[in-house]
Amino acid sequence: MKYIRILCFLLLSEMHVFGQFRVDAGQDTTICCCSNIDSVKLGENRVVIGGVEPYSYTWSGKLLLASSPENVWIYASNILDDTTKSNPTLKNLYLLEEPIIFHLKVEDATGEIGYDSVRIYNSTFFVKSIYILPDTIIRGDSINLIGDPYFINNFLPLVYYLSPSHGLTDTTDIYGWAKPDTSVTYYLQAVNSVGCVSEKIRYWEIEVIDTTTNVTQDLSIVTHNLQFYPNPAESFISVSNPNNIKIKKTELFDFSGRIVQIWDATECTGNTLNIQQITPGIYLLKAETDAGVKTEKLVVQ
Numbered sequence: 001m002k003y004i005r006i007l008c009f010l011l012l013s014e015m016h017v018f019g020q021f022r023v024d025a026g027q028d029t030t031i032c033c034c035s036n037i038d039s040v041k042l043g044e045n046r047v048v049i050g051g052v053e054p055y056s057y058t059w060s061g062k063l064l065l066a067s068s069p070e071n072v073w074i075y076a077s078n079i080l081d082d083t084t085k086s087n088p089t090l091k092n093l094y095l096l097e098e099p100i101i102f103h104l105k106v107e108d109a110t111g112e113i114g115y116d117s118v119r120i121y122n123s124t125f126f127v128k129s130i131y132i133l134p135d136t137i138i139r140g141d142s143i144n145l146i147g148d149p150y151f152i153n154n155f156l157p158l159v160y161y162l163s164p165s166h167g168l169t170d171t172t173d174i175y176g177w178a179k180p181d182t183s184v185t186y187y188l189q190a191v192n193s194v195g196c197v198s199e200k201i202r203y204w205e206i207e208v209i210d211t212t213t214n215v216t217q218d219l220s221i222v223t224h225n226l227q228f229y230p231n232p233a234e235s236f237i238s239v240s241n242p243n244n245i246k247i248k249k250t251e252l253f254d255f256s257g258r259i260v261q262i263w264d265a266t267e268c269t270g271n272t273l274n275i276q277q278i279t280p281g282i283y284l285l286k287a288e289t290d291a292g293v294k295t296e297k298l299v300v301q
Contacts, residue, residue, distance in 0.1 A: 020050035023114035025104040030121040030155070031093060032196035041087045042080060042102060043118065051108030059083040061102040061117075065095070076102060096122035125190065125198040126152040136253050138284065139210045142179040145186070149174055149203070155192035162186050162203065174203070183207045209284065209295050228273075228285055232299035237273040237285075246290045252298070253284040275300055 026045035048055055060083065061076045074095050080088040080102075103117045128150035137143050151158055162171045167180030174188065188203035226247075227240040241247070250273065252261040260283070263273055278300050285298040 021108065021112045021114050022049045023047075023104060023106045023116045024049075025102070025116040025118040028119040028121070030123055030194045030196070031090070032123050032194075040090045040093075042090060042120070043087050043104060046086065046104070048106055048114070051106075051112050051114070052110050054109060055086075056107045057084055057086045058105040058107075059085075059088060059102050060105070061100055063096070063098060063100040066097050074100075090120070093122050094124070096120065121154075121194075123153060123155055123192060123194060123196040125192075125196070127190075127198055127201060135205070136207045136209060136284065136286065139181060139208050140179075142177045143206060144177055145175055145204050149188055149190070151190045151198060153190070153192045153196075153198070155194045155196065158190045158192055161189050161191065163189070163200075167206075178204070178206060180206055180208055209286075226287065226289065226291075226294055228287075228296065228298070231296075232301045233275060234301050235274070235276045237275055237298070239271055239273065248288045248290070250285065250287045252278065253286065254281065 024045075024047040026043045026047075029040075029042075031040055042059065059076050059080055063074045065072045065074060076083050079090060079092055079095060079100070081091055082088050099119050099121045101117050101119050103115065106114045135143055145162075149160065160172055160174045162168055162174065163186070164184065165171050166182075166184055167178045168176065168186075169179075170176045178184075178186070184206055185202060186204045186206075187200045189200045190198040226243075226245060228237050229240065230238070239247075246265070248265055250263040251259055252275070254260055261275070261278060280300050283298045283300060284295060286293065286295045
């Protein structure tokens with residue numbers, strides 16, 4: 001019985017010593033797409049308790065590329081600069097299509113071994129430019145933003161932010177309303193659930209026209225006496241262009257900002273514009289010329 005008690009004491013002592021050797025690889029980490037990769041290290045909050053120094057470190061882990069049709073595996077050595085460092089630097093983060101678990105093995109000078117793991121996420125935004133051609137509105141009117149933002153990210157939900165805030169009822173509502181006093185270009189940015197921010201893309205451009213005086217935007221056109229008549233008009237609009245300035249194109253907008261008719265440079269060289277297919281109503285006529293832009297209200301009967 002004496003020998004049994006001694007043996008049990010030794011076994012408990014060994015278990016106690018082993019139990020004191022603990023390894024903590026650190027916290028799970030999400031790396032945003034625009035991070036400085038050279039400054040991102042694995043296991044910076046690593047903790048090793050007990051054992052006998054010096055310690056040796058071994059990091060391992062692997063990930064199957066989801067986009068690969070040939071079962072390509074990515075290993076820790078493909079993503080870490082040195083799998084034997086205590087704090088290896090992460091590299092080639094574009095390879096991380098899915099979260100990867102890195103396993104840390106720590107061995108002390110006596111051969112005691114401890115294990116732990118840490119999960120690394122790479123938050124990469126895939127953004128497609130969705131620049132919309134300019135919409136034209138009359139000053140004082142509102143316009144509904146109806147773009148289709150293309151952001152793909154693995155940490156949902158996404159929150160969107162529009163800038164500048166000028167004329168917006170809600171800077172987080174990408175399908176909201178805008179009522180700017182001056183011409184403006186709105187930019188869009190997304191933030192995911194872990195706080196990573198996408199690049200900023202051009203979202204919507206609005207040209208605001210003040211037609212209260214029914215005069216041209218560019219005073220140089222006044223001197224060239226470019227005129228459209230009659231107003232109101234029925235089937236045709238006559239063009240008076242005594243100084244023969246070059247008209248690049250002429251556009252007709254309804255008051256929601258939608259283009260209902262475009263006459264190109266060839267069609268603008270004549271003396272009339274055909275409006276027989278235009279529904280009666282109030283429109284905005286906009287002519288782009290070498291001398292500037294002329295806009296005026298047009299009533300179609």
